[in-house]
Amino acid sequence: xxxxxxxxxxxxxxxxxxxxxxxxxxxxxxxxxxxxxxxxxxxxxxxxxxxxxxxxxxxxxxxxxxxxxxxxxxxxxxxxxxxxxxxxxxxxxxxxxxxxxxxxxxxxxxxxxxxxxxxxxxxxxxxxxxxxxxxxxxxxxxxxxxxxxxxxxxxxxxxxxxxxxxxxxxxxxxxxxxxxxxxxxxxxxxxxxxxxxxxxxxxxxxxxxxxxxxxxxxxxxxxxxxxxxxxxxxxxxxxxxxxxxxxxxxxxxxxxxxxxxxxxxxxxxxxxxxxxxxxxxxxxxxxxxxxxxxxxxxxxxxxxxxxxxxxxxxxxxxxxxxxxxxxxxxxxxxxxxxxxxxxxxxxxxxxxxxxxxxxxxxxxxxxxxxxxxxxxxxxxxxxxxxxxxxxxxxxxxxxxxxxxxxxxxxxxxxxxxxxxxxxxxxxxxxxxxxxxxxxxxxxxxxxxxxxxxxxxxxxxxxxxxxxxxxxxxxxxxxxxxxxxxxxxxxxx
Amino acid sequence: xxxxxxxxxxxxxxxxxxxxxxxxxxxxxxxxxxxxxxxxxxxxxxxxxxxxxxxxxxxxxxxxxxxxxxxxxxxxxxxxxxxxxxxxxxxxxxxxxxxxxxxxxxxxxxxxxxxxxxxxxxxxxxxxxxxxxxxxxxxxxxxxxxxxxxxxxxxxxxxxxxxxxxxxxxxxxxxxxxxxxxxxxxxxxxxxxxxxxxxxxxxxxxxxxxxxxxxxxxxxxxxxxxxxxxxxxxxxxxxxxxxxxxxxxxxxxxxxxxxxxxxxxxxxxxxxxxxxxxxxxxxxxxxxxxxxxxxxxxxxxxxxxxxxxxxxxxxxxxxxxxxxxxxxxxxxxxxxxxxxxxxxxxxxxxxxxxxxxxxxxxxxxxxxxxxxxxxxxxxx
Numbered sequence: 048x049x050x051x052x053x054x055x056x057x058x059x060x061x062x063x064x065x066x067x068x069x070x071x072x073x074x075x076x077x078x079x080x081x082x083x084x085x086x087x088x089x090x091x092x093x094x095x096x097x098x099x100x101x102x103x104x105x106x107x108x109x110x111x112x113x114x115x116x117x118x119x120x121x122x123x124x125x126x127x128x129x130x131x132x133x134x135x136x137x138x139x140x141x142x143x144x145x146x147x148x149x150x151x152x153x154x155x156x157x158x159x160x161x162x163x164x165x166x167x168x169x170x171x172x173x174x175x176x177x178x179x180x181x182x183x184x185x186x187x188x189x190x191x192x193x194x195x196x197x198x199x200x201x202x203x204x205x206x207x208x209x210x211x212x213x214x215x216x217x218x219x220x221x222x223x224x225x226x227x228x229x230x231x232x233x234x235x236x237x238x239x240x241x242x243x244x245x246x247x248x249x250x251x252x253x254x255x256x257x258x259x260x261x262x263x264x265x266x267x268x269x270x271x272x273x274x275x276x277x278x279x280x281x282x283x284x285x286x287x288x289x290x291x292x293x294x295x296x297x298x299x300x301x302x303x304x305x306x307x308x309x310x311x312x313x314x315x316x317x318x319x320x321x322x323x324x325x326x327x328x329x330x331x332x333x334x335x336x337x338x339x340x341x342x343x344x345x346x347x348x349x350x351x352x353x354x355x356x357x358x359x360x361x362x363x364x365x366x367x368x369x370x371x372x373x374x375x376x377x378x379x380x381x382x383x384x385x386x387x388x389x390x391x392x393x394x395x396x397x398x399x400x401x402x403x404x405x406x407x408x409x410x411x412x413x414x415x416x417x418x419x420x421x422x423x424x425x426x427x428x429x430x431x432x433x434x435x436x437x438x439x440x441x442x443x444x445x446x447x448x449x450x451x452x453x454x455x456x457x458x459x460x461x462x463x464x465x466x467x468x469x470x471x472x473x474x475x476x477x478x479x480x481x482x483x484x485x486x487x488x489x490x491x492x493x494x495x496x497x498x499x500x501x502x503x504x505x506x507x508x509x510x511x512x513x514x515x516x517x518x519x520x521x522x523x524x525x526x527x528x529x530x531x532x533x534x535x536x537x538x539x
Numbered sequence: 540x541x542x543x544x545x546x547x548x549x550x551x552x553x554x555x556x557x558x559x560x561x562x563x564x565x566x567x568x569x570x571x572x573x574x575x576x577x578x579x580x581x582x583x584x585x586x587x588x589x590x591x592x593x594x595x596x597x598x599x600x601x602x603x604x605x606x607x608x609x610x611x612x613x614x615x616x617x618x619x620x621x622x623x624x625x626x627x628x629x630x631x632x633x634x635x636x637x638x639x640x641x642x643x644x645x646x647x648x649x650x651x652x653x654x655x656x657x658x659x660x661x662x663x664x665x666x667x668x669x670x671x672x673x674x675x676x677x678x679x680x681x682x683x684x685x686x687x688x689x690x691x692x693x694x695x696x697x698x699x700x701x702x703x704x705x706x707x708x709x710x711x712x713x714x715x716x717x718x719x720x721x722x723x724x725x726x727x728x729x730x731x732x733x734x735x736x737x738x739x740x741x742x743x744x745x746x747x748x749x750x751x752x753x754x755x756x757x758x759x760x761x762x763x764x765x766x767x768x769x770x771x772x773x774x775x776x777x778x779x780x781x782x783x784x785x786x787x788x789x790x791x792x793x794x795x796x797x798x799x800x801x802x803x804x805x806x807x808x809x810x811x812x813x814x815x816x817x818x819x820x821x822x823x824x825x826x827x828x829x830x831x832x833x834x835x836x837x838x839x840x841x842x843x844x845x846x847x848x849x850x851x852x853x854x855x856x857x858x859x860x861x862x863x864x865x866x867x868x869x870x871x872x873x874x875x876x877x878x879x880x881x882x883x884x885x886x887x888x889x890x891x892x893x894x895x896x897x898x899x900x901x902x903x904x905x906x907x908x909x910x911x912x913x914x915x916x917x918x919x
Contacts, residue, residue: 460657
């Protein structure tokens with residue numbers, strides 16, 4: 048049996064006099080009682096109408112119990128009993144309403160949350176011309192619902208965990224039971240449960256803990272802001288990790304090639320999708336290597352320039368005071384500064400900033416003889432190309448610097464060795480038992496249907512071989528069609 | 540156990556590594572040397588020697604299917620002896636191949652960089668690749684394959700053919716062929732690195748597809764070696780002995796050569812990529828052997844790399860010294876190492892297998908209802 052005064056003191060002491068802790072003291076059936084909740088977390092109108100007013104009117108000499116509360120309050124969610132004061136305190140902090148009543152056996156928990164949320168809107172980094180425009184928001188329940196709305200099956204499972212000593216952030220592991228590999232689900236769960244940190248502010252915190260190599264330049268965990276994409280990935284056997292407070296949902300296992308697959312590819316004709324994918328692939332390769340190759344040619348292998356272009360290049364760079372490597376690195380740094388500033392600035396300022404940037408770099412710097420026009424053009428093309436695959440912008444930007452340095456020191460042979468080393472590094476990465484470079488290394492020809500050349504939707508008869516799954520069949524119509532064809536053949 | 544996982548590769552990956560192993564060093568300097576000794580019939584030398592290599596590779600494949608020689612159930616002293624032999628042959632090959640690669644880079648890419656510096660970068664990169672193990676090496680080769688394929692396709696599309704088949708005449712089989720085969724033995728038989736991988740059947744490919752790939756690999760080997768030799772002779776005739784680099788000189792007929800610059804980048808690129816894989820394979824064999832004695836430590840790989848670097852830079856100064864070394868008595872030693880290791884490993888493996896079978900039979904006689912062991916391979 049709870050001692051009202053002791054428990055009351057325990058709760059108020061634990062919260063240390065914070066001003067947003069609301070305590071509503073009342074008498075229920077002649078017994079002292081108090082509601083505790085955090086201001087701004089709950090729907091106060093509903094609370095007053097459905098819970099507070101009916102309980103205030105209660106007369107008689109009865110012990111406060113769940114049955115009594117259920118009879119006299121109007122709730123859509125059941126009232127929970129909590130035996131532990133620590134759990135009650137935790138729940139108050141998490142936005143629940145806790146009732147403490149003198150002489151009652153336990154605490155009582157009401158859930159009447161209502162707080163301000165951002166509307167479901169199109170994510171700014173994943174805009175599409177064709178396809179759903181819904182994006183995840185910062186609320187876990189809304190995000191779970193957005194997936195559930197697309198996967199109306201009882202097999203869709205969400206397992207809820209709390210991570211962070213102070214934040215107690217809710218993390219949901221979502222997967223389609225019977226498709227996702229239970230071993231991977233178990234491993235992810237163990238990994239998340241093992242996180243011991245003060246707080247999880249965003250899903251990227253969880254992502255860092257799920258990565259097998261924490262020093263890797265590349266992200267080993269997928270990060271998606273659109274529910275249709277997450278649904279498609281879950282249907283391929285992947286596991287989704289939703290974090291309360293983050294609009295980015297993580298997916299595992301993650302393959303390098305996923306960076307080149309955009310949701311729109313699946314909504315347009317495969318010819319166009321294939322063309323765009325090949326362009327993306329070449330855009331990223333050129334963006335990373337072009338500045339380095341240009342520097343290598345200028346520094347060490349100028350004989351490789353066609354003679355007409357060599358004359359033109361020599362004319363342009365003759366008055367430049369910097370070495371080609373230093374010049375390229377400086378132009379890269381200036382572009383990175385402009386890029387970073389234009390992202391952080393308010394939109395009306397960023398417009399002016401891009402004009403200033405264009406004038407300073409395009410005109411003034413070249414006219415002043417600080418940089419050559421070739422370097423500016425190469426970095427401009429390279430920067431635009433990097434944005435073809437927005438998920439890998441961070442690694443691509445760093446790699447550009449690396450290849451400029453290698454090209455400057457070792458020339459083209461160095462660039463080639465750098466590429467070989469980089470590819471080997473990528474081949475050595477594993478994401479939850481799956482090769483990061485799959486389906487190209489190791490080569491899984493079945494999965495090439497969703498590679499640079501995207502096959503027609505009807506040809507996706509089975510789930511990708513790269514992702515472990517317990518149910519390989521994806522399209523029964525095709526199998527049925529094959530069966531009927533075989534029957535026809537045998538009848539003939 | 541971790542080591543076995545690190546070195547497990549699929550059948551098609553083995554084929555690709557074997558293709559690169561055979562082809563890489565037969566298309567640069569060797570055609571020139573062969574023509575200088577066996578004149579316009581030197582393609583026959585290439586054909587016979589490559590045929591012997593392919594036959595030996597089937598034996599290597601048989602061994603690798605049962606596991607890396609260092610993981611197999613053979614006496615430890617024998618493993619040690621084989622490891623020493625492979626280590627020594629790898630050092631010799633790394634030295635010869637290393638110098639040839641550096642010569643290629645400096646002549647084809649006009650690099651104004653110190654070649655000792657490029658050698659250092661090359662050895663560091665290849666040691667890194669070798670250190671990752673057979674599995675990653677094979678995966679990397681699969682990615683590199685696309686660079687090679689695109690570069691070669693680019694070369695073929697833009698090539699200008701000016702062949703004179705009469706250069707192959709007169710057709711005669713003379714003693715020169717045997718002399719050439721003997722003199723340039725060092726350029727043949729690079730398959731010992733493949734003894735350190737474990738080949739497992741692919742999960743997703745049937746036998747039919749494997750047969751197609753095997754046929755394609757053999758065809759590729761013939762085209763790149765004998766085919767190139769024929770083109771080389773048809774183009775240059777007996778003057779081929781004056782051509783420093785067969786692959787590059789044949790490709791100088793490429794239109795791109797004149798269009799985009801002074802170097803035939805597709806050819807240079809495709810060969811250098813093959814070279815990186817090949818050199819990494821040699822270092823992989825070398826480090827695997829060293830690790831057998833000193834444990835799986837990064838420092839062992841680094842020391843192996845340092846040894847190779849020092850020999851290339853300070854031991855073999857130029858291509859002439861390299862040629863003298865490659866055609867000296869060392870070639871017999873190298874071939875002895877190569878063939879002895881393969882044959883000894885194969886015999887040891889068969890003896891071990893038959894012993895196992897005998898034991899299993901006698902066990903079955905004693906326990907007729909005993910369950911059979913599942914020897915299914917794990918996933919890669």
